[in-house]
Amino acid sequence: SQQGEEDPQALSIQEGENATMNCSYKTSINNLQWYRQNSGRGLVHLILIRSNEREKHSGRLRVTLDTSKKSSSLLITASRAADTASYFCATDEGSNYKLTFGKGTLLTVNP
Amino acid sequence: NAGVMQNPRHLVRRRGQEARLRCSPMKGHSHVYWYRQLPEEGLKFMVYLQKENIIDESGMPKERFSAEFPKEGPSILRIQQVVRGDSAAYFCASSPPDGRGTEAFFGQGTRLTVV
Numbered sequence: 001s002q003q004g005e006e007d008p009q010a011l012s013i014q015e016g017e018n019a020t021m022n023c024s025y026k027t028s029i030n031n032l033q034w035y036r037q038n039s040g041r042g043l044v045h046l047i048l049i050r051s052n053e054r055e056k057h058s059g060r061l062r063v064t065l066d067t068s069k070k071s072s073s074l075l076i077t078a079s080r081a082a083d084t085a086s087y088f089c090a091t092d093e094g095s096n097y098k099l100t101f102g103k104g105t106l107l108t109v110n111p
Numbered sequence: 112n113a114g115v116m117q118n119p120r121h122l123v124r125r126r127g128q129e130a131r132l133r134c135s136p137m138k139g140h141s142h143v144y145w146y147r148q149l150p151e152e153g154l155k156f157m158v159y160l161q162k163e164n165i166i167d168e169s170g171m172p173k174e175r176f177s178a179e180f181p182k183e184g185p186s187i188l189r190i191q192q193v194v195r196g197d198s199a200a201y202f203c204a205s206s207p208p209d210g211r212g213t214e215a216f217f218g219q220g221t222r223l224t225v226v
Contacts, residue, residue: 031213042219043154043202088153090213097144097212098167101153 006089006102014110019076021105023089024069030096032065034074035088037104043088046074079109113137115205115218123224130190130197132221136205143186144212145178148200148220157201159212160186193225 007022023032034046049056049065049072056063062075076083086104093100116135124130136143141162146154147170157170160180171178175193180186190197200222204215 033213040222043217045217048214090154092211092213095213097142097159097206097215098156099146099154099213099215100156101146103151103153 006087006105008105009103010106010108012108012110013079015079015081017079017109019079019083019107019109021074021087021107023072023074023102025072025089025091025093025100026070027091027093029067029091030094031092032063032072033090033099034061034063034072035090035101036085037088038085046087076107079107081109081111083107084109115140115203115216117201117203117218117221119221120219121222121224123226124193125226126194127192130193130223130225132188132190132201132203132223134186134188134203134205134218136186136203137216139207140205140210140216141208142206142210142212142215143180144204144206144215145186145188146202146204148202150199154202157188190223193223195225198223198225 031050033048036044047058047063049063060077065072086106088101088104090099090101118133143160145157148154158178159167175191177189200220202220204217206215
């Protein structure tokens with residue numbers, strides 16, 4: 001699998017439920033980021049977590065990073081229909097300018 | 112303070128035509144990065160430019176694609192003799208001189224459709 005691989009590829013839940021998406025990567029990183037993309041739209045930066053951090057919160061978002069397992073998870077609590085989007089993780093592979101994106105998780109939140 | 116501005120937002124070209132995509136970085140940013148997103152895929156790095164210099168073009172297809180970032184004006188991604196496989200969303204990001212490209216700000220993208 002390629003760097004920054006998200007899992008699952010697609011996730012469908014009901015409004016109010018929590019959504020968890022995972023990302024795995026292969027090489028060492030300085031930081032890992034999560035982005036949201038609504039269908040046919042631009043990228044929205046959600047959160048950045050550095051390699052020396054284990055957990056970070058932003059509103060209804062919670063991101064964890066386990067550098068020993070080379071994995072990260074994004075948890076969206078109390079989901080809303082407006083959270084329906086594709087979610088991508090991106091890593092820097094130790095580079096200071098190049099991001100490597102996964103293929104994303106398509107989240108559908110049903111009202 | 113406007114964000115990264117890309118235009119046009121949507122571009123339709125016939126096979127064989129040229130496509131020119133523009134990116135105006137955020138004010139004070141002198142580093143620009145272009146990424147391509149094929150349908151149902153994540154973004155893929157194409158090229159990293161500083162003013163008047165190409166720093167890393169390892170993600171650019173060898174033929175038909177070129178990029179520039181002149182001293183004045185926007186960065187341009189140029190695709191000559193477009194083919195259907197060039198249909199994609201092209202995103203630009205920018206960062207300040209002392210910033211990291213991995214923490215750059217992205218534009219809204221240009222969606223190129225080749226018919």
